[in-house]
Structures are given as structure tokens and as C-alpha cells.
Amino acid sequence: VNNDPEFMSYMSEEEDKRKIQNSLYNEAKEDGIKEGSIAIARNLLSMNMKIEDISKATGLSIEEIKKI
Numbered sequence: 895v896n897n898d899p900e901f902m903s904y905m906s907e908e909e910d911k912r913k914i915q916n917s918l919y920n921e922a923k924e925d926g927i928k929e930g931s932i933a934i935a936r937n938l939l940s941m942n943m944k945i946e947d948i949s950k951a952t953g954l955s956i957e958e959i960k961k962i
Contacts, residue, residue, distance in 0.1 A: 928954075935959050 905913075931952040938948045945959050952959075 932958075932962060935962055 931954050935948050935952050935954055935958075938951065939945075939959070939962065945956055948954070948959050949956050
């Protein structure tokens with residue numbers, strides 16, 4: 895991915911690819927967790943729970959919850 899000779903001597907192509915794959919996997923995992931938290935927040939909002947409590951329960955910010 896990076897054609898800089900100094901970088902290439904520091905990290906093998908295989909290791910570079912593995913790090914990229916791990917990054918992509920972690921991003922996808924975080925997106926999935928966030929989507930789950932949003933779904934839970936929607937349910938709690940429909941139960942008229944306070945936004946502050948929803949934030950504590952889901953880890954979402956108050957601003958994120960208000961956008962739902």
C-alpha cells in the first residue's frame with residue numbers, strides 16, 4: 895500500500911495487508927455495535943425513558959440520541 899522504501903523495509907507487504915484487514919474489521923465491528931446501540935436507544939425512547947438514562951445505558955451521546 896505504501897511505496898515509501900523506508901516504510902517497506904519496516905513492514906512486510908503481508909504485515910501491511912494484515913494491519914489493513916484488522917483496521918477494516920474493527921471499523922465494521924464498531925459500526926455494528928453502534929447500530930445495535932441505536933436500535934436499543936430507539937426502543938428506550940419509545941418507552942419514554944429519559945435521554946440522559948438512555949445515554950448511560952447505550953454509551954451514545956445525548957446529541958446522538960436526539961438525532962434518532
